[in-house]
Amino acid sequence: MSLSKIIAIANQKGGVGKTTTAINLSSALGILEQKVLLIDADPQANATSGLGILSKNLAVSIVNLFQGDTNTERCILDTHSPNLKIIPGSIKLAEIEINNKNPYLKYLKKAIETLRNQFDFIIIDCSPSLGYLTLNSFVAADSILIPVQCEFYALDGLRKLLSTIKSIKKSYNPNLTVEGILMTMYDNQVGHNKHIINEFKITFKDLIFKTIIKRNVSLSEASSFGTSIFDYKINSEGSTNYLNLSREIMNNQTSNKQKHLGKKISQILKDTKEEISIMSTAKERDLDNLKIFSLKDENYEKLIGCTKKEIIVQLGLVYNDIHSNRWMYHITNKVSLFQKNYLYIYFYKNKVIQIKLRRFKLS
Numbered sequence: 118m119s120l121s122k123i124i125a126i127a128n129q130k131g132g133v134g135k136t137t138t139a140i141n142l143s144s145a146l147g148i149l150e151q152k153v154l155l156i157d158a159d160p161q162a163n164a165t166s167g168l169g170i171l172s173k174n175l176a177v178s179i180v181n182l183f184q185g186d187t188n189t190e191r192c193i194l195d196t197h198s199p200n201l202k203i204i205p206g207s208i209k210l211a212e213i214e215i216n217n218k219n220p221y222l223k224y225l226k227k228a229i230e231t232l233r234n235q236f237d238f239i240i241i242d243c244s245p246s247l248g249y250l251t252l253n254s255f256v257a258a259d260s261i262l263i264p265v266q267c268e269f270y271a272l273d274g275l276r277k278l279l280s281t282i283k284s285i286k287k288s289y290n291p292n293l294t295v296e297g298i299l300m301t302m303y304d305n306q307v308g309h310n311k312h313i314i315n316e317f318k319i320t321f322k323d324l325i326f327k328t329i330i331k332r333n334v335s336l337s338e339a340s341s342f343g344t345s346i347f348d349y350k351i352n353s354e355g356s357t358n359y360l361n362l363s364r365e366i367m368n369n370q371t372s373n374k375q376k377h378l379g380k381k382i383s384q385i386l387k388d389t390k391e392e393i394s395i396m397s398t399a400k401e402r403d404l405d406n407l408k409i410f411s412l413k414d415e416n417y418e419k420l421i422g423c424t425k426k427e428i429i430v431q432l433g434l435v436y437n438d439i440h441s442n443r444w445m446y447h448i449t450n451k452v453s454l455f456q457k458n459y460l461y462i463y464f465y466k467n468k469v470i471q472i473k474l475r476r477f478k479l480s
């Protein structure tokens with residue numbers, strides 16, 4: 118057996134589907150006859166309870182790995198899912214996250230290193246933070262899978278996450294890559310979901326997984342019953358989605374897609390720098406004088422002629438791509454079936470040349 122692939126599932130935003138993905142991706146890989154270890158690196162221990170294990174009563178957990186326990190093997194428990202084992206999480210992790218005065222980022226890496234030849238995949242479910250535990254996971258991982266919920270402000274925090282990955286890569290883990298961005302909880306009944314996916318594809322291109330995880334109530338039911346989707350409802354859409362995701366990841370292993378993705382991160386982060394420099398020049402100006410407009414205003418035409426910097430000061434960037442010549446904003450106080458609720462701003466040579474109001478129909 119070759120060395121295992123270690124994938125950390127992370128996004129500091131809460132409730133985006135990290136744990137649901139950790140449980141069901143691990144189980145799917147197991148069903149496809151891969152040997153899998155799931156590590157629950159979140160004090161909430163949702164991946165542990167989601168697989169029917171009560172973390173309260175356990176003698177060992179991931180905490181042992183952070184206390185320098187070298188006997189990693191005794192922290193590994195069996196699950197009911199084929200080919201899937203787990204190192205359970207524990208609420209005691211919260212103390213480790215908080216009390217770490219002299220953070221040593223290699224505990225997890227050292228512990229997992231000894232298991233590399235026993236598993237095909239090691240999946241780490243991270244907590245919704247970029248704190249000590251998550252950084253330990255990034256140092257230990259080969260790649261990071263980023264679940265993103267299809268919703269407004271989905272892009273918030275993503276650049277911070279990518280630049281954190283980049284600095285860990287630089288200082289600790291030169292081979293770290295992004296496995297992919299996974300769009301989750303997609304609902305084709307909601308008009309803007311499709312739009313958000315399209316915008317993400319424009320910005321992140323093939324960094325987005327082909328597989329999209331649909332909103333499927335069976336997925337949340339399954340984890341509340343302490344099982345994967347495959348033990349709960351094998352013929353559900355959620356089950357198909359996660360099997361497809363695991364096939365895609367197994368294919369990534371055999372293609373040289375990874376290198377390509379690494380380049381893409383650098384490109385995105387270059388864009389980030391540009392965005393920051395634009396923001397700071399805008400802030401140097403007198404903001405009160407610049408503030409001619411808010412999304413509550415009616416008179417959108419006032420924006421004609423503004424530069425991108427000025428629009429950012431007025432409205433923020435939200436999830437618009439700084440390089441795009443078409444930006445879109447959600448007009449929050451106008452969410453109504455009969456009113457226009459989206460503002461489109463068209464640029465030409467860095468100036469607003471056209472404004473359009475649109476409404477997404479609920480199909």
Ligand SMILES: Nc1ncnc2c1ncn2[C@@H]1O[C@H](COP(=O)(O)OP(=O)(O)OP(=O)(O)O)[C@@H](O)[C@H]1O
Binds near residue numbers: 137
């Ligand atoms: N595809 C889906 N369809 C329906 N519900 C989902 C789906 N994915 C996740 N959920 C539900 O959304 C909620 C949040 O999901 P989950 O716990 O996986 O997110 P998380 O990113 O791990 O959260 P946290 O940041 O708190 O760790 C849960 O109730 C889960 O059951």
Ligand SMILES: [Mg+2]
Binds near residue numbers: 135136137163243244
């Ligand atoms: Mg979670």
